[in-house]
Amino acid sequence: xKKERQTERVILSTDDEGRLVGVPVLPPRARVAxxxxxxxxxxxxxxxxxxxxxxxxxxxxxxxTERYGQPPAEADMARHFMIWPESAHQMVVTLERxxxxxxxxxxxxxxRVLLSAAELPELE
Numbered sequence: 415x416k417k418e419r420q421t422e423r424v425i426l427s428t429d430d431e432g433r434l435v436g437v438p439v440l441p442p443r444a445r446v447a448x449x450x451x452x453x454x455x456x457x458x459x460x461x462x463x464x465x466x467x468x469x470x471x472x473x474x475x476x477x478x479t480e481r482y483g484q485p486p487a488e489a490d491m492a493r494h495f496m497i498w499p500e501s502a503h504q505m506v507v508t509l510e511r512x513x514x515x516x517x518x519x520x521x522x523x524x525x526r527v528l529l530s531a532a533e534l535p536e537l538e
Contacts, residue, residue, distance in 0.1 A: 463514065463529075463533075464509075464512065464514055466535070467505075468505070468508070468509060468512075469534060469535040470535065470537065470538060471495070471506075472514060472515070472527055472534050473534045473535055473536065473537040474486070474491060474494055474495075474537055475491075475515065475525055475527050476527050476531060476534060478490065479527075484523050485523045485526070486523070486525070487522065487523055488502045488503050488506060489502070491505070491506070513528065514527070514528055514529060515528060516528055
């Protein structure tokens with residue numbers, strides 16, 4: 415008689431802190447139920463809305479706008495933070511996706527910070 419061995423399939427991913435986490439593969443119905451439970455959870459009140467690096471970009475955008483009367487171009491951000499222009503663009507896209515800034519498509523220098531000055535860190 416042949417013994418059957420049932421193995422659990424697992425998807426490996428990383429959590430917010432970069433630790434490796436195994437997530438069991440679920441049947442389609444169970445996946446929907448899990449997804450709905452995850453969507454129902456609101457983030458803890460103490461969770462920061464942005465990382466320290468994102469906070470520095472937000473503070474730079476606000477300070478630049480106050481000083482020069484117009485928002486910075488992505489090239490200005492790249493120059494200030496000494497990063498590649500593509501990296502500055504990716505940060506702008508990330509900030510917009512997270513609802514921290516707003517932009518007008520097709521219009522240069524249209525970045526607006528959606529947080530109050532009190533919510534932003536000091537620019538280092």
